[in-house]
Amino acid sequence: MDIKMDVDALQAFLIEVFPQVHADFQVLDVTPKSVRVKLITADQHLRPGGTISGPTMFALADVGMYLAILSRIGPEALAVTTNCSIDFMRKPAAGVDLICDVVLHKLGRVLAVGDALIYSEGTAEPVARASLTYAIPPK
Amino acid sequence: MDIKMDVDALQAFLIEVFPQVHADFQVLDVTPKSVRVKLITADQHLRPGGTISGPTMFALADVGMYLAILSRIGPEALAVTTNCSIDFMRKPAAGVDLICDVVLHKLGRVLAVGDALIYSEGTAEPVARASLTYAIPPK
Amino acid sequence: MDIKMDVDALQAFLIEVFPQVHADFQVLDVTPKSVRVKLITADQHLRPGGTISGPTMFALADVGMYLAILSRIGPEALAVTTNCSIDFMRKPAAGVDLICDVVLHKLGRVLAVGDALIYSEGTAEPVARASLTYAIPPK
Amino acid sequence: MDIKMDVDALQAFLIEVFPQVHADFQVLDVTPKSVRVKLITADQHLRPGGTISGPTMFALADVGMYLAILSRIGPEALAVTTNCSIDFMRKPAAGVDLICDVVLHKLGRVLAVGDALIYSEGTAEPVARASLTYAIPPK
Numbered sequence: 001m002d003i004k005m006d007v008d009a010l011q012a013f014l015i016e017v018f019p020q021v022h023a024d025f026q027v028l029d030v031t032p033k034s035v036r037v038k039l040i041t042a043d044q045h046l047r048p049g050g051t052i053s054g055p056t057m058f059a060l061a062d063v064g065m066y067l068a069i070l071s072r073i074g075p076e077a078l079a080v081t082t083n084c085s086i087d088f089m090r091k092p093a094a095g096v097d098l099i100c101d102v103v104l105h106k107l108g109r110v111l112a113v114g115d116a117l118i119y120s121e122g123t124a125e126p127v128a129r130a131s132l133t134y135a136i137p138p139k
Numbered sequence: 140m141d142i143k144m145d146v147d148a149l150q151a152f153l154i155e156v157f158p159q160v161h162a163d164f165q166v167l168d169v170t171p172k173s174v175r176v177k178l179i180t181a182d183q184h185l186r187p188g189g190t191i192s193g194p195t196m197f198a199l200a201d202v203g204m205y206l207a208i209l210s211r212i213g214p215e216a217l218a219v220t221t222n223c224s225i226d227f228m229r230k231p232a233a234g235v236d237l238i239c240d241v242v243l244h245k246l247g248r249v250l251a252v253g254d255a256l257i258y259s260e261g262t263a264e265p266v267a268r269a270s271l272t273y274a275i276p277p278k
Numbered sequence: 279m280d281i282k283m284d285v286d287a288l289q290a291f292l293i294e295v296f297p298q299v300h301a302d303f304q305v306l307d308v309t310p311k312s313v314r315v316k317l318i319t320a321d322q323h324l325r326p327g328g329t330i331s332g333p334t335m336f337a338l339a340d341v342g343m344y345l346a347i348l349s350r351i352g353p354e355a356l357a358v359t360t361n362c363s364i365d366f367m368r369k370p371a372a373g374v375d376l377i378c379d380v381v382l383h384k385l386g387r388v389l390a391v392g393d394a395l396i397y398s399e400g401t402a403e404p405v406a407r408a409s410l411t412y413a414i415p416p417k
Numbered sequence: 418m419d420i421k422m423d424v425d426a427l428q429a430f431l432i433e434v435f436p437q438v439h440a441d442f443q444v445l446d447v448t449p450k451s452v453r454v455k456l457i458t459a460d461q462h463l464r465p466g467g468t469i470s471g472p473t474m475f476a477l478a479d480v481g482m483y484l485a486i487l488s489r490i491g492p493e494a495l496a497v498t499t500n501c502s503i504d505f506m507r508k509p510a511a512g513v514d515l516i517c518d519v520v521l522h523k524l525g526r527v528l529a530v531g532d533a534l535i536y537s538e539g540t541a542e543p544v545a546r547a548s549l550t551y552a553i554p555p556k
Contacts, residue, residue: 017187048156054201054220059194081193082389083411085224085363085502087530087548089523105534105543106506110388111360111413113504115532115546117522126522129532131504131548133361133411135389221528222550224363224502226391226409228384244395244404245367249527250499250552252365254393254407256383265383268393270365270409272500272550274528295465326434332498333476340471359471363502 004074006030010067013075025063028099035068038121039098050094057098058086061116061130064102069112069134072104079112079134086130093120098127112136143213145169149206152214164202167238174207177260178237189233196237197225200255200269203241208251208273211243218251218273225269232259237266251275282352284308288345291353303341306377313346316399317376328372335376336364339394339408342380347390347412350382357390357412364408371398376405390414421491423447427484430492442480445516452485455538456515467511474515475503478533478547481519486529486551489521496529496551503547510537515544529553 005013007027014022024045029036037060039045045056062081069079092098099119106113111133118128144152146166153161163184168175176199178184184195201220208218231237238258245252250272257267283291285305292300302323307314315338317323323334340359347357370376377397384391389411396406422430424444431439441462446453454477456462462473479498486496509515516536523530528550535545 020183044159053198054223055194055198058197058223059192062193081227083224083226083361084193084197085222085548087222087522087550088220089525089530105504105546108506113506113546129522129530129548131502131546133504222500224409226383226411228386228391244365244407247367252367252407268383268391268409270363270407272365298461322437331476332479332501333472336475336501337470337472359505361502361504362471362475363500365500366498 003030003032003071005071009075010035010071013070021059025060027067030071032072033104035064035071035102037064037067037100037102039100041095041097046095052092052098054088057088057092057118057128058084058130060098060100060118061086061102061128061132064100064116065114065132065134068102068104068114069107069136072107073136079136081132082111082135083133084130086128088128090125090127092127093123097121110136142169142171142210144210148214149174149210152209160198164199166206169210171211172243174203174210174241176203176206176239176241178239180234180236185234191231191237193227196227196231196257196267197223197269199237199239199257200225200241200267200271203239203255204253204271204273207241207243207253208246208275211246212275218275220271221250221274222272223269225267227267229264229266231266232262236260249275281308281310281349283349287353288313288349291348299337303338305345308349310350311382313342313349313380315342315345315378315380317378319373319375324373330370330376332366335366335370335396335406336362336408338376338378338396339364339380339406339410342378342394343392343410343412346380346382346392347385347414350385351414357414359410360389360413361411362408364406366406368403368405370405371401375399388414420447420449420488422488426492427452427488430487438476442477444484447488449489450521452481452488452519454481454484454517454519456517458512458514463512469509469515471505474505474509474535474545475501475547477515477517477535478503478519478545478549481517481533482531482549482551485519485521485531486524486553489524490553496553498549499528499552500550501547503545505545507542507544509544510540514538527553
């Protein structure tokens with residue numbers, strides 16, 4: 001359970017591979033079983049009233065899970081999301097950054113499964129939870 | 140099972156309520172149990188290689204379900220997504236518009252549940268499927 | 279999209295492979311993209327008040343999806359459920375058999391994805407919906 | 418965040434309300450945000466080869482979530498499952514009891530949401546994960 005990509009390597013990878021969205025995401029922490037990512041909330045993430053949109057929270061959970069997998073298998077992989085089940089539980093605080101904690105439950109030969117919890121920064125109760133499955137292509 | 144908002148009413152509602160994204164979505168058809176919506180694919184929906192991003196497909200299913208509920212209960216409602224389980228099954232055709240068909244299975248006093256199938260326009264096999272639950276606030 | 283196992287072949291397979299539960303399930307129809315299965319409701323499926331238990335509906339959707347895959351790839355396969363997202367929408371009629379319609383959306387080399395709708399026999403509104411993913415082992 | 422039902426109260430409630438299945442489940446621990454339940458594996462839970470069936474794991478996650486809600490709101494409630502998304506990640510050890518840990522993420526006026534992790538007793542890697550939503554009826 002070695003880490004193959006640390007915080008800096010993951011951040012550099014985001015900049016290279018997702019030039020359009022990398023500025024939205026800041027990798028905060030990596031352990032052998034988890035990753036913490038921040039969404040830097042900006043106008044394009046907001047709905048009328050200042051709340052953060054559902055697709056933005058989906059994107060955050062999805063990026064978090066992707067980074068959790070890459071941290072363990074390295075940057076060469078073309079892993080793709082096959083399933084996400086997401087629950088929206090509370091309204092995020094208006095204009096506040098979001099913190100996403102991903103825990104990897106399984107990293108198999110073909111499938112990876114993990115859970116994400118998303119918080120408005122500085123609050124204790126999660127605004128959303130998601131479970132995600134990625135398919136890992138054969139080498 | 141009357142329709143309270145037809146294609147034109149739903150399209151006008153999108154323009155009013157989602158000024159940032161309404162141009163992405165075109166309402167094509169409404170029946171008492173279903174709605175068809177098109178995503179007009181543009182640069183901001185694409186990932187490297189031209190494929191359409193997961194968050195974009197999530198947003199399309201979510202908007203489709205929202206419109207299916209509004210078509211039945213009218214524009215006054217503040218319905219919110221509580222759950223979405225989405226499966227990404229095939230790579231969308233590069234740069235092609237997406238068609239989303241939503242079927243409403245339940246429209247209860249508190250919860251609405253439906254299924255969405257998403258296709259690259261002109262192809263028979265769906266690229267994604269999603270089931271969604273909305274909470275409908277008391278009047 | 280040939281059918282490799284028809285109604286009789288699937289029913290015989292259930293008897294052979296699931297001796298404990300096969301009497302619960304009756305295969306009604308098979309097409310290249312769908313399967314219809316009946317749950318013959320009995321005491322062990324009921325909760326106090328006569329309603330059918332959630333695990334029973336889960337089992338019905340799961341068996342239906344399994345049979346839909348086998349109808350297409352034949353009896354040799356050791357396919358296993360990897361994900362199921364199920365919504366319970368209405369209370370089933372007390373003591374009435376359940377009908378489950380499964381539609382196969384994808385039958386890939388590694389993953390199969392389908393949707394199930396479950397009805398109390400003779401009623402038009404579904405009591406539950408489920409989406410299921412199976413992993414198909416390499417030959 | 419008081420506990421309204423402790424381990425003994427929950428176990429007594431299971432015996433009273435689910436006379437058919439209570440012997441399968443043993444409540445091990447209750448905190449203000451979590452419940453631990455054991456499934457005492459028996460013949461009726463097994464599939465050929467000795468593995469524990471999917472419906473059995475679904476039932477365990479469902480009972481665990483139900484008990485987590487009751488521990489907080491007390492025995493009078495008629496809470497019902499509205500959604501469960503479950504991932505089967507590893508084959509359970511043959512004939513070994515299962516441990517289910519449920520964490521409650523939200524206990525709202527109308528909806529409760531939680532996550533369950535299921536382990537073969539004595540092993541560190543979960544065999545399944547599930548997220549569940551319950552609807553809580555108005556008093």
